[in-house]
Amino acid sequence: MHSWIPRRIGNPPDGSAEALEYWLSEGFTDFYAERTLLKSASWSLEEFVSDLNDMLLAYDTSAARNLPNARIEKEFWTNNTVQQLSHQRGMLFAYLLDHRIRQASGGRRNLDNVIVHDARRVRRCAGRSQAGPVVNFRRALQSQTGAGFAPEMARYIYKGETIVFPDGLFGRCAEIRNARIGLFDKGFDVDKTAASGVFTGVDRQGPAYAAGIREGMRRLAWLGGKPGDSRVEWSYRVGDGKGKTFVVRYKPAGKQPRGRSEVVLTPRLTLAQGATCRRSMSGG
Numbered sequence: 001m002h003s004w005i006p007r008r009i010g011n012p013p014d015g016s017a018e019a020l021e022y023w024l025s026e027g028f029t030d031f032y033a034e035r036t037l038l039k040s041a042s043w044s045l046e047e048f049v050s051d052l053n054d055m056l057l058a059y060d061t062s063a064a065r066n067l068p069n070a071r072i073e074k075e076f077w078t079n080n081t082v083q084q085l086s087h088q089r090g091m092l093f094a095y096l097l098d099h100r101i102r103q104a105s106g107g108r109r110n111l112d113n114v115i116v117h118d119a120r121r122v123r124r125c126a127g128r129s130q131a132g133p134v135v136n137f138r139r140a141l142q143s144q145t146g147a148g149f150a151p152e153m154a155r156y157i158y159k160g161e162t163i164v165f166p167d168g169l170f171g172r173c174a175e176i177r178n179a180r181i182g183l184f185d186k187g188f189d190v191d192k193t194a195a196s197g198v199f200t201g202v203d204r205q206g207p208a209y210a211a212g213i214r215e216g217m218r219r220l221a222w223l224g225g226k227p228g229d230s231r232v233e234w235s236y237r238v239g240d241g242k243g244k245t246f247v248v249r250y251k252p253a254g255k256q257p258r259g260r261s262e263v264v265l266t267p268r269l270t271l272a273q274g275a276t277c278r279r280s281m282s283g284g
Contacts, residue, residue: 001029001036008119009140010133019076019086020069021134023157027090028115030055034091039282045274048281049174049263058228059088059163060260061184066160080191092163093156098283099169100152101145112283114144165261173269173277177262182230182253187211193219199238211250213238220245225252 006025012018018025034051037043043051059065064081065088075082098111118140131139142148155161165176187208189201202208202215218239225234230253239245269277278284 001033004119005029005032005115006133009115009122010131010136013132017073019073021132022072022076022086023069023090023093024133024137026087027092028094030087030091031094032115035282038278039284041278045173045265045269045277045281049265053262054228055088055091056165056261056263058084059092060258061181061228061230062088063183066162068160069158089157089160089163092165093152095165095169096156096163097149097152099166100149104145104147109144110283114140117144162259165263170263170277170281172266173273173281174263174265177264178259179262180257180259182251183256183258184228184230184252185254186234186252187250188213206254207250207252208248211248212246213248214240216241223247230254 002025005028006012006021012021012025034043034048038045038048062081062085064071064079064085067082067085072082072086076086077083094111101114102110114137118136121140122136138148138150138153156163164178167176169176185203185206187203187206187210188199192200197219199208199213199215199217199219202213213236218241219236220239221237223235223237226232230251232251233249234252235247235249237245238248266273266277
């Protein structure tokens with residue numbers, strides 16, 4: 001996918017400014033990789049939905065979810081949560097934008113038309129001075145849709161408003177369910193603890209402290225849990241520094257709940273319905 005995005009739609013900017021465009025170069029790449037795996041039958045519908053839900057969960061429970069795009073340039077190489085935001089935001093925005101283009105055109109256009117037009121235009125201009133991928137993409141979007149979708153891009157990409165999948169995104173093949181879960185929170189300073197092997201920055205009001213973890217205890221082993229999912233029990237083997245070891249289990253959920261979206265496949269699809277859904281959900 002990276003042979004297409006961004007390589008065929010422009011030259012990314014140099015230096016730290018490149019991170020400002022990762023929502024396109026990384027997020028759209030994830031979007032097309034996921035849909036291609038489904039379209040080629042490398043993934044089942046269930047695998048496709050599972051991967052998409054993992055991304056939705058990571059995005060919905062990310063502490064960086066609503067940071068403006070400008071913050072990504074400053075913190076991309078120093079904050080892993082901010083780094084992952086580009087992938088999450090760009091991928092989910094691609095799903096939303098593809099849906100909006102289809103709606104506005106009565107099904108005659110989609111995001112594929114924009115990307116292919118973009119790549120053809122850049123190829124025709126080979127050898128001349130090239131604009132960056134985002135500038136080229138916005139020109140192609142305007143050319144192919146007549147709208148440009150500048151307000152949507154400003155809201156969701158640059159300002160960092162929460163992307164929420166609309167009802168009907170996947171037609172009759174799947175529904176979008178919304179719920180509220182606790183924000184994923186391990187209850188201590190993750191980076192410092194990983195670097196030292198000693199629990200550091202343990203929040204006295206957090207879930208790790210409530211489960212028995214104290215500042216200065218040794219983190220001997222991680223035994224289980226699902227990164228980003230505060231509903232799944234997290235567990236560590238811990239040393240108290242006095243020769244005793246024990247296992248601590250807790251749900252890594254902060255006190256403030258946050259809304260999250262989940263894609264749920266329509267149950268009991270027939271083989272014919274499943275084939276139709278594979279085509280439509282992969283962009284056919």
